Amino acid sequence: MSRIHYTKPSITELEIRYATDAVTHGWGERCYEYIHRFENAFRSHLGVEHAIATSSCTGAMHMGLSALGVGRDDEVILGDTNWIASASAVTYLGAKPVFVDVLPDTWCVDPEKVEAAITPRTKAIIATHIYGNLCDMDALLAIGRKHGLPVIEDAAEAVGSQWKGRRAGSLGIFGVFSFHGTKTMTTGEGGMFVTRDTALYEKVLTLSNHGRARGQTKQFWPEMIGFKYKISNVQAAIGCAQVERIDELIAGKRRVFKAYEQALAGLPLRMNPEPEGTVNGFWMPSFVVDEGVPFDREALLQAFHEDEIDGRVFFWPLSMLPMFTSRPENIVSYGLYARASNLPTYHDISEAEIERVVRCVRAYIGRN
Ligand SMILES: *Cc1c(COP(=O)(O)O)cnc(C)c1O
Numbered sequence: 001m002s003r004i005h006y007t008k009p010s011i012t013e014l015e016i017r018y019a020t021d022a023v024t025h026g027w028g029e030r031c032y033e034y035i036h037r038f039e040n041a042f043r044s045h046l047g048v049e050h051a052i053a054t055s056s057c058t059g060a061m062h063m064g065l066s067a068l069g070v071g072r073d074d075e076v077i078l079g080d081t082n083w084i085a086s087a088s089a090v091t092y093l094g095a096k097p098v099f100v101d102v103l104p105d106t107w108c109v110d111p112e113k114v115e116a117a118i119t120p121r122t123k124a125i126i127a128t129h130i131y132g133n134l135c136d137m138d139a140l141l142a143i144g145r146k147h148g149l150p151v152i153e154d155a156a157e158a159v160g161s162q163w164k165g166r167r168a169g170s171l172g173i174f175g176v177f178s179f180h181g182t183k184t185m186t187t188g189e190g191g192m193f194v195t196r197d198t199a200l201y202e203k204v205l206t207l208s209n210h211g212r213a214r215g216q217t218k219q220f221w222p223e224m225i226g227f228k229y230k231i232s233n234v235q236a237a238i239g240c241a242q243v244e245r246i247d248e249l250i251a252g253k254r255r256v257f258k259a260y261e262q263a264l265a266g267l268p269l270r271m272n273p274e275p276e277g278t279v280n281g282f283w284m285p286s287f288v289v290d291e292g293v294p295f296d297r298e299a300l301l302q303a304f305h306e307d308e309i310d311g312r313v314f315f316w317p318l319s320m321l322p323m324f325t326s327r328p329e330n331i332v333s334y335g336l337y338a339r340a341s342n343l344p345t346y347h348d349i350s351e352a353e354i355e356r357v358v359r360c361v362r363a364y365i366g367r368n
Helices: 013-025 033-046 057-067 084-092 111-116 137-147 198-208 233-244 246-263 297-306 331-339 351-364
Strands: 050-054 075-079 096-100 122-128 151-154 174-178 191-195 269-271 286-289 340-342
Touching: 013 033, 013 233, 033 050, 033 191, 033 233, 050 057, 050 198, 057 084, 057 151, 057 174, 057 191, 057 198, 075 084, 084 096, 084 122, 096 111, 111 137, 122 137, 137 151, 191 198, 233 246, 246 269, 246 351, 286 331, 297 340, 297 351, 331 340
Parallel strands: 075 096, 075 122, 122 151, 151 174
Antiparallel strands: 050 191, 174 191, 269 286, 286 340
16 A cells, blocks of 8 residues: 655756756856746745745745844734744744734634734734635735735745735735645745835845845955855756646645545535635635544544555644733634644646545544
């Protein structure tokens, strides 16, 4: 029986050819060639003016928050159901992540809860498009405008997702992406900072180059302490191939989701939504069993394990983690994880493998 992995990248001859070219020839004056090409290709895919490739999404978020002036004792509001990376960057700057509840259908931050959490110390709102599902960007951007607060998009999981015809990551003051090996497109490790705001772009560009301004002709002369979150040319070469294949990569993720959706139809559960006016990139097919229906998550994960299926738990509320103050009043977040699970997804997962996963899930829902 073959192992069904949680996710894995789709690597073809094209990625191998570009990476081989980069490692063979991409040195000296050609050491940034693939990086610039990657940034340009991703920029045009997304429809934004500016992009800076980074070594991780976390680094892109760190620089973006820093450029917005987020600092000691400031507050940044984000959904409690989230990956730690969104919150870590906030803490690196001495600011405080404020975890608010999410919506029961999208699992993304609840705009009403965001507005209620705003204080004089609030510096920004982070909209994480969890598992490819879209935050209500109209509501969040309206709240941002009303209170003079920037809305940031953590689009690490949202390659392929669109809000009313605009790609996730292109709507906020800035967006960040991850190209970690588990994500829809990958460079092994890597990320991207994107923005339409030219002044913000210039700031992050300087920060990303150890604080050396673009026009500075004096060598080794940083004017501030910056960061070092650059991607390498070899990783960017892999990224160039992935962006060329991005429609195919997104279609692959959507195919897997649709197959699960069809096979699990009729069960008392919800999966990632795709409301009118949106496209979901379906990075991670997940389900949440309806309230009151017997479901033992640990038993399902054990059954997955015995069948060589790499299932994973749904995100815990971040406020449950030991380094934060718990917020059980976030009843949706605290009610979701125990009734939920991720399902394995990768571009070339077979129908038979999907069927194997589905058999397991069906056996463990509604069973005491
Ligand atoms: C993967 C992920 C990140 C972090 O990406 P890295 O490239 O590992 O830094 C950030 N936010 C979310 C929501 C993610 O899923």
